[in-house]
Each structure stands twice: as structure tokens, then as C-alpha cells.
Amino acid sequence: MRTPEPFQKESVSIAFVVEKMRKRVGVEMEQCNTVDIEKRFVTDVNLHRPGVALAGFTALFTHHRMQIFGNTECRFLMHMGEDERQSAFAKLLEYDLPCIVLTDDNTLPDLLLVAAETRGVPVFRTPVPTTAFMYRMRDLLEDQFAPQLTLHGSLVDVYGIGLLITGPSGIGKSEVALDLVERGHRLVADDVVIASKKAEGVLIGSGTELAQHFMEVRGLGIVDVRAMFGVRAIRHQKRIEVIVRMHLWDESEEYTRIEMVDETEPVLEVDLPLVKLPIIPGKNVTVICEVIAMNHLLRHYGYNPAEVFKQRLSDQINSGNGPGRPRRGIEWFEHDFE
Amino acid sequence: MLIREVTVRNRAGIHTRPASMIVREGSRFKSEFFIRKDGYEINGKSIIGVMTLAAEQGATLELLLDGPDENEAADALEAVFERGFGEPI
Numbered sequence: 034m035r036t037p038e039p040f041q042k043e044s045v046s047i048a049f050v051v052e053k054m055r056k057r058v059g060v061e062m063e064q065c066n067t068v069d070i071e072k073r074f075v076t077d078v079n080l081h082r083p084g085v086a087l088a089g090f091t092a093l094f095t096h097h098r099m100q101i102f103g104n105t106e107c108r109f110l111m112h113m114g115e116d117e118r119q120s121a122f123a124k125l126l127e128y129d130l131p132c133i134v135l136t137d138d139n140t141l142p143d144l145l146l147v148a149a150e151t152r153g154v155p156v157f158r159t160p161v162p163t164t165a166f167m168y169r170m171r172d173l174l175e176d177q178f179a180p181q182l183t184l185h186g187s188l189v190d191v192y193g194i195g196l197l198i199t200g201p202s203g204i205g206k207s208e209v210a211l212d213l214v215e216r217g218h219r220l221v222a223d224d225v226v227i228a229s230k231k232a233e234g235v236l237i238g239s240g241t242e243l244a245q246h247f248m249e250v251r252g253l254g255i256v257d258v259r260a261m262f263g264v265r266a267i268r269h270q271k272r273i274e275v276i277v278r279m280h281l282w283d284e285s286e287e288y289t290r291i292e293m294v295d296e297t298e299p300v301l302e303v304d305l306p307l308v309k310l311p312i313i314p315g316k317n318v319t320v321i322c323e324v325i326a327m328n329h330l331l332r333h334y335g336y337n338p339a340e341v342f343k344q345r346l347s348d349q350i351n352s353g354n355g356p357g358r359p360r361r362g363i364e365w366f367e368h369d370f371e
Numbered sequence: 372m373l374i375r376e377v378t379v380r381n382r383a384g385i386h387t388r389p390a391s392m393i394v395r396e397g398s399r400f401k402s403e404f405f406i407r408k409d410g411y412e413i414n415g416k417s418i419i420g421v422m423t424l425a426a427e428q429g430a431t432l433e434l435l436l437d438g439p440d441e442n443e444a445a446d447a448l449e450a451v452f453e454r455g456f457g458e459p460i
Contacts, residue, residue, distance in 0.1 A: 037405060037412035185414035202398065202416035224419035241423045249418050 039182045039301060044074035047132050047155060050173065058169050062134065062157040065141070066150040073155055075099050075131040078178040080167050082106060087121050096128030099170065103163035107139040119144065126152045134170075136163040179229040182301055188221040188238045188271060189213045191326035195238060195271040197226065197305075198322070200279035204312060207248050209279070211258075212319040214266045220258050221271045223248040228273060230301045239270035275306050275329055277322060282311040372437040375445045381458035384427040389456035394418045396451050402438025404448075415448075 047070040054060040081098040186199035187210035222240030231237045246259045297304040397404040397415045404415035413420035
């Protein structure tokens with residue numbers, strides 16, 4: 034099956050960044066001049082401390098990044114004479130900087146703030162120490178600029194494992210998701226899952242803004258899982274950990290009989306374990322999904338049932354005293370008539 | 372695989388009724404069917420997917436078809452868009 038092409042954001046407005054930093058991580062960014070920050074954009078995930086650029090070396094100045102003025106930069110500016118300071122700062126402003134952030138409660142002289150304003154560069158002040166600020170800002174920008182991909186399928190949190198249920202149209206992915214929700218698991222998204230690569234090897238899935246927790250069940254129409262099952266039945270996002278691919282039973286294909294997972298599928302360069310699940314009459318896919326999740330959990334705890342079973346078998350073969358016929362699980366259970 | 376570019380012609384854009392028309396038409400064919408808008412791509416046989424495009428009048432979409440009957444499917448789908456889903460243009 035074809036996978037759509039990845040996409041990612043090209044720019045994020047400074048206003049959006051400031052609002053998220055305030056509301057979500059509690060980092061205040063007070064604007065020191067009056068530039069319209071709705072119209073300023075950052076296009077790079079990285080941050081830059083322009084110490085060397087202030088000292089006059091601008092050959093490798095990454096000016097398109099958000100500029101962070103920590104104690105070093107601010108003290109350096111203040112130790113210069115007035116004229117020198119203004120020309121050093123003006124040199125920086127020859128470039129189109131997305132914004133300047135003064136961390137650790139630092140300030141700049143009003144003249145410099147005005148100079149930035151005339152060049153349309155917003156300046157912010159935050160009480161948060163430089164390293165802590167940069168860490169949080171990076172986390173936000175990394176999330177915003179992460180490569181994304183739309184996947185066709187349902188994402189359900191089953192016992193804490195993110196199962197992505199995929200398969201051709203009309204095979205019953207939504208029905209399985211609904212059944213899992215009914216059994217107390219939590220729906221992340223149905224039909225359209227947006228996967229974003231949060232870190233190396235970590236894929237986070239969520240629904241779309243419009244369709245979040247709405248679901249189409251063929252023959253019924255559109256249902257709202259949150260309205261029907263309540264908040265306990267949903268979640269905003271979940272790491273995608275296992276892909277379950279449903280498909281019609283194919284005589285010619287050889288199915289896994291012992292190992293639960295022996296294949297992986299790359300999504301945004303993250304290798305996810307893939308379980309191919311043939312659909313046959315009488316098969317309860319929901320229960321199988323629960324078993325897949327539990328088995329994945331067991332493996333996390335270092336228990337691989339297939340390995341354990343293989344070991345038991347070879348132990349018996351090698352013991353040399355195995356009987357000709359299989360023995361009962363318990364040889365004699367005294368006076369048990371049940 | 373083939374790609375066709377189409378434009379949303381009706382005034383109301385792809386709301387629920389046009390979305391179900393697109394899905395119904397696409398599902399008649401064996402070929403895989405995707406729709407792309409602004410780099411965002413969804414499965415054209417999923418009604419929720421088509422609706423998340425929230426395509427307005429004048430929006431250009433790319434129809435991607437892949438399969439044994441991709442030509443017939445592309446023609447049929449193009450016709451659906453050309454008619455403006457039978458709605459006021």
C-alpha cells in the first residue's frame with residue numbers, strides 16, 4: 034500500500050510561539066518593543082546565541098534562527114562604550130532576525146530596543162535562565178517543525194500501547210476501534226491519523242483538528258466517540274508503537290504461527306513492528322488486538338513467549354528421558370474430582 | 372500511478388454531500404485513491420479523510436490513482452468535480 038508523502042511546517046509565527054510558551058509551559062515572554070509579532074515568523078528549529086556575531090565575526094552568523102541573548106551577550110554589550118555598543122548591535126540588525134530573546138531577566142538599553150523596532154525585530158524578556166529557556170523553546174520548535182505524515186487507519190491506546198490499525202477501505206478498522214473503545218480502551222483518531230516524528234525513533238500520532246474523535250461507521254454514518262463514551266474513551270495523542278494490518282485471508286500467503294512479530298515497517302524512518310492480521314469468519318479481531326498489546330508489553334518486560342516455549346521444547350528433547358507420549362500438565366492431583 | 376489536478380467549482384466547497392459523492396465514486400473502483408491538498412494527503416475512500424481537506428471553492432486538489440482501473444476512475448472522478456457535484460457554481 035502506498036504511503037503519502039511527508040510534509041512539515043515551513044514557518045511558525047512569533048505570536049504563536051509566545052502564546053504557547055506562556056500557556057503550555059508557563060514561560061513568560063514580555064515584549065519590550067512594539068513590533069507586530071503576528072507577522073514575524075521563525076523558520077528554523079535551532080536557536081542561536083550571537084556572542085561571536087556581536088564581537089564582529091558575522092561570516093557564519095545563522096541570522097534566520099531565533100537569537101538568544103543570555104548573560105554573556107548582555108554583559109558583553111554593556112562592557113562596551115556607548116558608540117561601540119550601538120554599532121555592534123546595528124551590525125546584527127543588518128540581518129533579518131526573527132526575534133531576540135533576553136533571558137535570565139536581562140535588559141537592553143532603550144536605544145537598542147528602539148533600533149530593533151525600526152528594523153522590525155521584536156525583542157522579548159524572560160526571567161527564565163538561558164539554558165532552561167533554550168531547552169523549552171527547542172522542545173516547542175522541534176514539535177512544530179517535525180516531519181509529519183497522514184496515515185489511513187485508526188489509532189487506539191490499548192493497555193498503554195499505541196496500536197495503529199490499518200488495512201484497505203471497508204475492512205472494518207473503525208468497527209474494531211469502536212469495539213476496543215467499548216472495552217475500555219482509548220481512541221486517539223479514526224480514519225486520518227497525523228504522525229509526527231517527535232524524536233529519533235519516536236512517532237506520535239494524533240487526529241486532525243476537524244475530525245478529532247469523530248468516526249464514520251459504514252451503514253450508520255458519523256458518530257462522536259467523545260459524546261457517546263465520554264472523556265475516558267479518548268486521548269489527544271499517543272506514541273505509535275505497533276502497526277496491525279488487517280487484510281482478507283489469502284490462501285497463498287504464509288502466516289506467522291510462532292513469532293508474534295517478525296516484520297517491521299518504516300514510517301518516517303522509524304521502524305515499527307508490523308502484525309499482519311488475516312480476517313476470517315469467527316475471528317474476534319478486538320481480542321486479538323488486546324493480545325497483541327499485552328504481548329508487546331510482556332516483551333517490554335523481557336518476556337518473549339515464543340522464546341520461552343522454544344526453550345521448554347528443546348529442554349524436553351534434550352533431557353533424554355522424555356516419554357513416548359505427551360504427559361499431562363499435572364501428573365497426579367490428589368482427591369480432586371472437579 | 373496517475374495524478375490529475377481538479378478544482379472545486381461549487382460555491383459551498385466540499386461539505387458532507389460532495390464528500391460522500393467523491394467517496395462513493397472512488398470506491399466503485401479497485402484502484403487506490405488519494406487526494407492531496409497543500410502537501411496534505413488523505414485516502415479518497417474515507418469520508419472523514421475527504422472532509423478534513425475542508426476544500427473551499429476554487430481550491431485545487433490533486434487526485435492520485437493507482438491500480439488496474441486508474442484511468443476509468445480518474446475520468447469518473449474528474450467528471451464529478453467538473454459538474455460541481457451538481458450544486459450551484
